[in-house]
Amino acid sequence: MPGLVTFRGEGGPLLDLRLIRRDPDAVREALSRRGEADALDGVLALDAECRALRSAVEERRAESTRIAKEIGALKKHGEAVPAGQEDAARALREQTAAEEETLRDAEARRDALMLALPNIAEAAAPDGGEEDAVELRRVGDIPVFPGGVKDHVELAEAIGGLDLERAARTSGSRFAYLMGPLVRLQMALVSWAVDVVTAEGFTPVIPPVLVREEALVGTGFFPADRSAVYATADDDLFLVGTSEVPLAALHQDEILDEASLPLRYAGISSCFRREAGAAGRDTRGIFRVHQFDKVEMFSFTTPEESAAEHLRILGIEESILQQLGIPYRVVDVAVGDLGASAARKFDCEAWMPGQERYREVTSCSNCTDYQARRLRARTKRGKETVPVHTLNGTAVAVGRTLIAILENHQQPDGAVVVPACLRAYGAPEVLGPS
RNA sequence: GGAGAGGUGGCAGAGCGGUCGAAUGCGGCGGUCUCGAAAACCGUUUCGGGCUUCACGGUCCGACGGGGGUUCAAAUCCCCCCCUCUCCGCCA
Known part of the structure; x- marks a missing residue:
């Protein structure tokens, strides 16, 4: 069965990240019943960092793609590629690679924290141990x-x-x-x-x-x-x-x-x-x-x-x-x-x-x-x-x-x-x- | 364990360096036609994420088994891993 998959690259949402962003206090309170409230602030901080990094990386990637397509179109029609354009594209890509590394690292740390968070208990579940x-x-x-x-x-x-x-x-x-x-x-x-x-x-x-x-x-x-x-x-x-x-x-x-x-x-x-x-x-x-x-x-x-x-x-x-x-x-x-x-x-x-x-x-x-x-x-x-x-x-x-x-x-x-x-x-x- | 062939959308199956998230067929959904249905025809049909929006939506990024590499550019080339199939060996 070729559809059998091993692991997803970009990973799915764990504890609902959107819920955490929208209402962090409610999630914090829910987790505090399990003694895990502190973990949430680490997640929130890392999440903000990840999103900022991701926006920057994606803008650069869009720019890289745009240049590559230009070059491709020129070559396809047998026209000359302006001097230095490929070098510029390479330089941009190298810059982006460093940012991508930082992003990957931040997301890995965020996901590790997320993976350790327990589920949110039903309100009706009794408190205590x-x-x-x-x-x-x-x-x-x-x-x-x-x-x-x-x-x-x-x-x-x-x-x-x-x-x-x-x-x-x-x-x-x-x-x-x-x-x-x-x-x-x-x-x-x-x-x-x-x-x-x-x-x-x-x-x-x-x-x-x-x-x-x-x-x-x-x-x-x-x-x-x-x-x-x-x-x-x-x-x-x-x-x-x-x-x-x-x-x-x-x-x-x-x-x-x-x-x-x-x-x-x-x-x-x-x-x-x-x-x-x-x-x-x-x-x-x-x-x-x-x-x-x-x-x-x-x-x-x-x-x-x-x-x-x-x-x-x-x-x-x-x-x-x-x-x-x-x-x-x-x-x-x-x-x-x-x-x-x-x-x-x-x-x-x-x-x-x-x-x-x-x-x-x-x-x-x-x-x-x-x-x-x-x-x-x-x-x-x-x-x-x-x-x-x-x-x-x-x-x-x-x-x-x-x-x-x-x-x-x-x-x-x-x-x-x-x-x-x-x-x-x-x-x-x-x-x-x- | 050894040798070989492969993994592309719900399924089948093209593509093998550029404008390809991806032809075509089947299936699904919507429509035309019909009293109704079939057929035919037209349209539509992946998932994850960022930004934006009250929302509808818009826009960008990523994904062609998974990860890494080469390149201005990768479904396409290279490396590692996983999985499937065929033959041999072994075995319940």
Whole structure:
């Protein structure tokens, strides 16, 4: 496909530069909620510099073209070129080259700053940091275990489904061998989830999990979260932490027909995370591991539809947890805890009896036009070309969902009753200790 | 991995140093004709950015896979990279 493009020379708008110019105070205030207000003034100063330089450079280029055309016309008609005209043109060009260098440099610095700015949060998103997420609701009854609670490691090992020690020997900490009955359970879970989201209009996709840097920049993981991503040693490829990355990049550099929106995809993939900076946290079991599998929903919508799509995705996530019989709560994540690309994020946290608290199992974000700008995924609005909106949400994060199933549905004898919806997909009714 | 051929507008496909953002065909859009439609005919149809405008618009710059170079002048010449295709090798 010859239309496949690598990188655009002159680059598209990132955070809407025009919006920044028109109303810098509003943007500054929005960014200050995320502690990034200062970065804006650097951008504004550089932008003014870039525009002044660009005007000057373009005038010179116009002059150069004019002279070149004159010379061309003369030569074409066999007439003599006035003495010194070519020398003058050369001198002008050399002058311009120096200015172009300055312009390129200024624009590169401006773009580097722009690339580091996070998205502007929705006004309704709560202020604050990690502790300031607002609980929206709790659904499902928390199970009680008079005879005592086992956590997922005990339960999984007892049924021959997990080997952590050998995984550590093979690959280090935060890896697992998932085995036997848990493999069957995972496969059922994935197949079922794919059916559920397919019924909701999401096209299943198995995407590449190794991607170029551009896809990670485009989705906002770079430069902000670079340390979380595995890089390959001999190739310029990176292992994705979520299929959101290749799904977003699916329509990179495209102008989508508005009538085709929303476009909905469900990525099925392994996910890889370095978990740098998480040392010592959640070290037990498979709650926080370097590799896990996930079914991920991803939507491209018009700007008007994204907020509704966000709630729709959240609804699907909740429906999945309800069908699995997992008690959960929904939280509205505070601005300071959003990823760079998100304008609003809802997490579903499942009750984990082994930890006696709610922990994140799914998450859905509205990235508005942030990723679309970076990836140049657009649609036509009359004569205008506008960025689309992108959203992503977890259908099933397999590892954490397995934990929630095991721990919530455990029996006094250590057996686990499998949710009914999975039985048609090849899961046994009960996982019994061997 | 080795050898070769290529990458041009939504698609097909010319152009191979000057007035080319780019012939032609198809498709799309608008119109004429028609009760309506088809056909025919006429017109129109890329993207990004700067300046200017309340706006409609105007004007200039850039882009022929990406980046760099040669030249007064590059889609056209040179170098590097990316991608596609064919053959060979290897492989699930």
